[in-house]
Amino acid sequence: xxxxxxxxxxxxxxxxxxxxxxxxxxxxxxxxxxxxxxxxxxxxxxxxxxxxxxxxxxxxxxxxxxxxxxxxxxxxxxxxxxxxxxxxxxxxxxxxxxxxxxxxxxxxxxxxxxxxxxxxxxxxxxxxxxxxxxxxxxxxxxxxxxxxxxxxxxxxxxxxxxxxxxxxxxxxxxxxxxxxxxxxxxxxxxxxxxxxxxxxxxxxxxxxxxxxxxxxxxxxxxxxxxxxxxxxxxxxxxxxxxxxxxxxxxxxxxxxxxxxxxxxxxxxxxxxxxxxxxxxxxxxxxxxxxxxxxxxxxxxxxxxxxxxxxxxxxxxxxxxxxxxxxxxxxxxxxxxxxxxxxxxxxxxxxxxxxxxxxxxxxxxxxxxxxxxxxxxxxxxxxxxxxxxxxxxxxxxxxxxxxxxxxxxxxxxxxxxxxxxxxxxxxxxxxxxxxxxxxxxxxxxxxxxxxxxxxxxxxxxxxxxxxxxxxxxxxxxxxxxxxxxxxxxxxxxxxxxxxxxxxxxxxxxxxxxxxxxxxxxxxxxxxxxxxxxxxxxxxxxxxxxxxxxxxxxxxxxxxxxxxxxxxxxxxxxxxxxxxxxxxxxxxxxxxxxxxxxxxxxxxxxxxxxxxxxxxxxxxxxxxxxxxxxxxxxxxxxxxxxxxxxxxxxxxxxxxxxxxxx
Amino acid sequence: xxxxxxxxxxxxxxxxxxxxxxxxxxxxxxxxxxxxxxxxxxxxxxxxxxxxxxxxxxxxxxxxxxxxxxxxxxxxxxxxxxxxxxxxxxxxxxxxxxxxxxxxxxxxxxxxxxxxxxxxxxxxxxxxxxxxxxxxxxxxxxxxxxxxxxxxxxxxxxxxxxxxxxxxxxxxxxxxxxxxxxxxxxxxxxxxxxxxxxxxxxxxxxxxxxxxxxxxxxxxxxxxxxxxxxxxxxxxxxxxxxxxxxxxxxxxxxxxxxxxxxxxxxxxxxxxxxxxxxxxxxxxxxxxxxxxxxxxxxxxxxxxxxxxxxxxxxxxxxxxx
Numbered sequence: 008x009x010x011x012x013x014x015x016x017x018x019x020x021x022x023x024x025x026x027x028x029x030x031x032x033x034x035x036x037x038x039x040x041x042x043x044x045x046x047x048x049x050x051x052x053x054x055x056x057x058x059x060x061x062x063x064x065x066x067x068x069x070x071x072x073x074x075x076x077x078x079x080x081x082x083x084x085x086x087x088x089x090x091x092x093x094x095x096x097x098x099x100x101x102x103x104x105x106x107x108x109x110x111x112x113x114x115x116x117x118x119x120x121x122x123x124x125x126x127x128x129x130x131x132x133x134x135x136x137x138x139x140x141x142x143x144x145x146x147x148x149x150x151x152x153x154x155x156x157x158x159x160x161x162x163x164x165x166x167x168x169x170x171x172x173x174x175x176x177x178x179x180x181x182x183x184x185x186x187x188x189x190x191x192x193x194x195x196x197x198x199x200x201x202x203x204x205x206x207x208x209x210x211x212x213x214x215x216x217x218x219x220x221x222x223x224x225x226x227x228x229x230x231x232x233x234x235x236x237x238x239x240x241x242x243x244x245x246x247x248x249x250x251x252x253x254x255x256x257x258x259x260x261x262x263x264x265x266x267x268x269x270x271x272x273x274x275x276x277x278x279x280x281x282x283x284x285x286x287x288x289x290x291x292x293x294x295x296x297x298x299x300x301x302x303x304x305x306x307x308x309x310x311x312x313x314x315x316x317x318x319x320x321x322x323x324x325x326x327x328x329x330x331x332x333x334x335x336x337x338x339x340x341x342x343x344x345x346x347x348x349x350x351x352x353x354x355x356x357x358x359x360x361x362x363x364x365x366x367x368x369x370x371x372x373x374x375x376x377x378x379x380x381x382x383x384x385x386x387x388x389x390x391x392x393x394x395x396x397x398x399x400x401x402x403x404x405x406x407x408x409x410x411x412x413x414x415x416x417x418x419x420x421x422x423x424x425x426x427x428x429x430x431x432x433x434x435x436x437x438x439x440x441x442x443x444x445x446x447x448x449x450x451x452x453x454x455x456x457x458x459x460x461x462x463x464x465x466x467x468x469x470x471x472x473x474x475x476x477x478x479x480x481x482x483x484x485x486x487x488x489x490x491x492x493x494x495x496x497x498x499x500x501x502x503x504x505x506x507x508x509x510x511x512x513x514x515x516x517x518x519x520x521x522x523x524x525x526x527x528x529x530x531x532x533x534x535x536x537x538x539x540x541x542x543x544x545x546x547x548x549x550x551x552x553x554x555x556x557x558x559x560x561x562x563x564x565x566x567x568x569x570x571x572x573x574x575x576x577x578x579x580x581x582x583x584x585x586x587x588x589x590x591x592x593x594x595x596x597x598x599x600x601x602x603x604x605x606x607x608x609x610x611x612x613x614x615x616x617x618x619x620x621x622x623x624x625x626x627x628x629x630x631x632x633x634x635x636x637x638x639x640x641x642x643x644x645x646x647x648x649x650x651x652x653x654x655x656x657x658x659x660x661x662x663x664x665x666x667x
Numbered sequence: 668x669x670x671x672x673x674x675x676x677x678x679x680x681x682x683x684x685x686x687x688x689x690x691x692x693x694x695x696x697x698x699x700x701x702x703x704x705x706x707x708x709x710x711x712x713x714x715x716x717x718x719x720x721x722x723x724x725x726x727x728x729x730x731x732x733x734x735x736x737x738x739x740x741x742x743x744x745x746x747x748x749x750x751x752x753x754x755x756x757x758x759x760x761x762x763x764x765x766x767x768x769x770x771x772x773x774x775x776x777x778x779x780x781x782x783x784x785x786x787x788x789x790x791x792x793x794x795x796x797x798x799x800x801x802x803x804x805x806x807x808x809x810x811x812x813x814x815x816x817x818x819x820x821x822x823x824x825x826x827x828x829x830x831x832x833x834x835x836x837x838x839x840x841x842x843x844x845x846x847x848x849x850x851x852x853x854x855x856x857x858x859x860x861x862x863x864x865x866x867x868x869x870x871x872x873x874x875x876x877x878x879x880x881x882x883x884x885x886x887x888x889x890x891x892x893x894x895x896x897x898x899x900x901x902x903x904x905x906x907x908x909x910x911x912x913x914x915x916x917x918x919x920x921x922x923x924x925x926x927x928x929x930x931x932x933x934x935x936x937x938x939x940x941x942x943x944x945x946x947x948x949x950x951x952x953x954x955x956x957x958x959x960x961x962x963x964x965x966x967x968x969x970x971x972x973x974x975x976x977x978x979x980x981x982x983x984x985x986x987x988x
Binding site: 112113116120123124126127130131134138139142146150153154156157158159161167171174175176178179180181182183184186187190192193325534535537538581 | 737804
């Protein structure tokens with residue numbers, strides 16, 4: 008069975024390539040616009056059909072036109088040709104178009120390389136455990152097709168390709184693992200591709216709280232952070248995770264004015280034992296380093312905001328891990344600056360008249376800010392407020408009035424906002440704090456999970472002497488939301504604050520989810536978090552002091568070993584050295600003559616060669632003839648001895664040094 | 668500069684000489700030794716390496732550990748594939764060689780029988796002699812492969828060095844070896860000159876032999892059409908040039924006297940042309956019934972017929988000094 012060396016790709020090979028390209032691009036369907044995915048799918052169907060029917064590749068003008076069309080589609084559909092989404096779309100579509108041109112083996116190889124690249128771009132959008140599985144299967148598929156197109160047709164070809172690909176992939180694991188751990192990692196991006204609108208990070212807590220913002224977040228079961236407590240976990244009532252603090256109110260929205268006065272960093276004084284927490288925070292493209300209320304410090308670059316929130320220098324667009332120290336009992340800003348006080352009391356000049364009236368009523372005969380807050384809490388508890396994720400509409404102009412006196416149904420953001428409004432109207436400095444409340448212990452692994460569903464908002468009021476104090480109006484309305492937090496995690500709290508019943512199915516589901524989370528946590532901790540910092544730590548543990556030096560030493564050692572091995576091979580490749588000293592001396596003479604352009608032909612006996620050349624060398628001709636004669640005598644005459652041999656060697660050496 | 672070039676030239680020459688010297692040579696069976704295998708990346712392998720570098724830069728830029736994993740894994744697989752390519756060739760042995768005779772200037776066909784102790788088949792090997800077009804095939808426990816080599820001049824021709832190459836399994840590396848078996852084939856003289864000398868006695872007749880003459884029949888000539896002749900006997904081609912029809916006339920098969928092809932009868936031509944002419948006559952005579960005799964300066968063969976006689980004649984022509 009013979010075949011040309013690089014003939015045209017056969018029908019089966021072409022179909023295998025189409026299938027592979029479809030498989031590695033399939034993951035992009037999730038994050039490309041639907042119409043682009045549809046376009047790609049159409050192209051795939053076209054190519055699959057054409058290769059199935061064994062049609063020749065379309066003419067050049069059609070392929071060129073399709074290429075231009077794809078560029079135009081991406082440009083007009085996405086608005087640009089650069090950036091992550093556009094780049095990935097172009098790559099996937101170009102790979103599909105390349106399938107229409109599979110005449111030669113080289114085309115097949117190009118498609119294979121493109122498939123590797125397409126698979127790599129999938130990881131720009133997600134690096135979850137599921138994607139790791141996709142990587143393994145995708146890699147196996149790619150290598151299988153690699154082998155497939157490099158074998159000859161015959162029975163069992165595909166089975167052999169799969170087997171060989173598996174062998175290759177498995178054998179490569181140790182080396183790949185070593186490279187992964189030891190390859191020098193550089194921190195930070197080398198360049199920026201694409202704008203913020205392309206960012207794959209999902210939104211989380213933001214620095215604006217308009218009605219519905221938190222309740223929308225709370226519908227998601229995505230993990231916001233994972234925490235590991237040093238020592239016992241704090242009691243459920245203390246599991247407040249502090250996020251952004253909002254000072255200003257306008258148009259029904261709590262936010263932080265960009266032109267607001269610069270407030271000094273918060274002054275936190277621990278009043279008891281502190282709690283250390285290691286937090287793995289998911290990427291949310293926000294600068295907040297969420298920490299247990301109230302954070303004192305963290306082990307990465309941060310600044311402490313005026314609201315005692317840890318703020319990173321840049322938005323966090325990758326999963327990060329950090330260690331924080333928090334004080335459960337603390338005094339926060341016992342002395343309030345004038346600017347902060349003014350900001351914590353500011354309200355729009357008009358609006359919500361009934362709320363303002365209520366504030367005046369509550370403020371009568373109260374001697375302290377705390378007592379006033381207590382009265383407000385009691386007022387909320389005494390009226391039939393409903394805690395719900397789907398509050399009815401309120402009028403935009405007097406939203407707080409509507410909420411407190413008409414609808415009386417809302418989520419924590421409504422309660423926190425209304426409480427702060429009420430307090431400010433009564434002359435008490437107050438602010439909104441957003442973050443998370445509660446945590447769920449992981450079943451597999453010593454850590455706690457905080458989900459977006461735990462998103463929460465509460466109020467803080469300022470008291471002379473003690474500073475900022477947490478007031479959580481949600482507790483007055485739905486105590487279950489705070490006091491009966493799902494301690495063992497099996498009950499989930501629905502929007503009404505009622506705990507759901509426990510069924511066997513729920514338990515199974517719960518266990519499955521927890522197992523998945525445990526694997527993800529391990530994945531995040533051991534695989535995804537591996538970067539320059541962890542590598543440095545590993546190098547230090549290996550006894551190589553700095554990462555640079557370690558890499559240099561390893562590299563030099565490796566290169567040195569390889570160089571030694573090559574030198575050894577080169578040495579072994581040297582022409583075999585003749586043991587006969589006479590022959591060696593004669594070879595020297597031959598080399599000398601060859602350098603002057605008079606080499607001995609292979610068939611020529613030594614004396615004949617010398618006789619042929621002697622006439623061309625007036626000065627050294629006789630010498631050469633004599634040498635040749637001596638050489639032949641020494642080689643073939645058994646009567647010659649050591650003295651003649653040494654004499655010949657001397658003469659040969661002299662001859663080689665002459666000018667010829 | 669000149670010194671550098673001299674050094675590089677010397678190194679390259681030395682490497683080539685070393686490779687040539689180390690090609691397993693001698694009597695069969697010849698084994699592809701694991702230490703005489705050479706590996707270099709193919710162009711595809713080079714592009715693949717560039718892709719790996721691109722992936723690594725991208726992974727570093729995005730701090731993307733899965734992309735790192737993919738890049739390192741692909742790279743490691745490429746390295747492992749190098750060993751698999753090596754394994755695909757190593758240990759294969761050339762068990763037998765058979766040459767089919769050829770004429771000078773034609774293609775020499777070698778039938779190479781390969782054997783392998785390992786149970787795994789050797790996949791997609793490209794086998795070529797010298798710079799001829801390679802033959803691509805799989806080789807199981809035993810396989811015979813036909814390879815061509817251009818037959819040079821008449822006489823004994825040594826087998827060219829065998830180049831056996833594998834790009835299996837991924838096409839990223841080219842792994843090859845040389846085998847130099849001490850083997851030669853006989854190249855007959857090229858076939859040239861005029862046709863059919865042995866019926867020159869029938870002078871005046873047309874020398875060409877129309878293809879329609881049946882084997883065993885001798886073409887005598889044309890005559891005028893007579894009533895009773897069949898249409899099939901009419902030579903239409905020649906009749907077109909006359910105003911009357913011509914009919915082919917043939918003799919009933921008789922045993923012709925043995926043809927004699929003598930070297931000395933071609934006195935005025937150069938040596939090789941004479942040998943080519945004799946080769947042509949021998950081949951044509953062998954295709955016809957009847958004996959023939961070949962007279963060369965040093966040998967006289969025949970008269971006889973049959974395959975063995977033909978081979979003996981051609982061998983004698985090939986071995987002429």
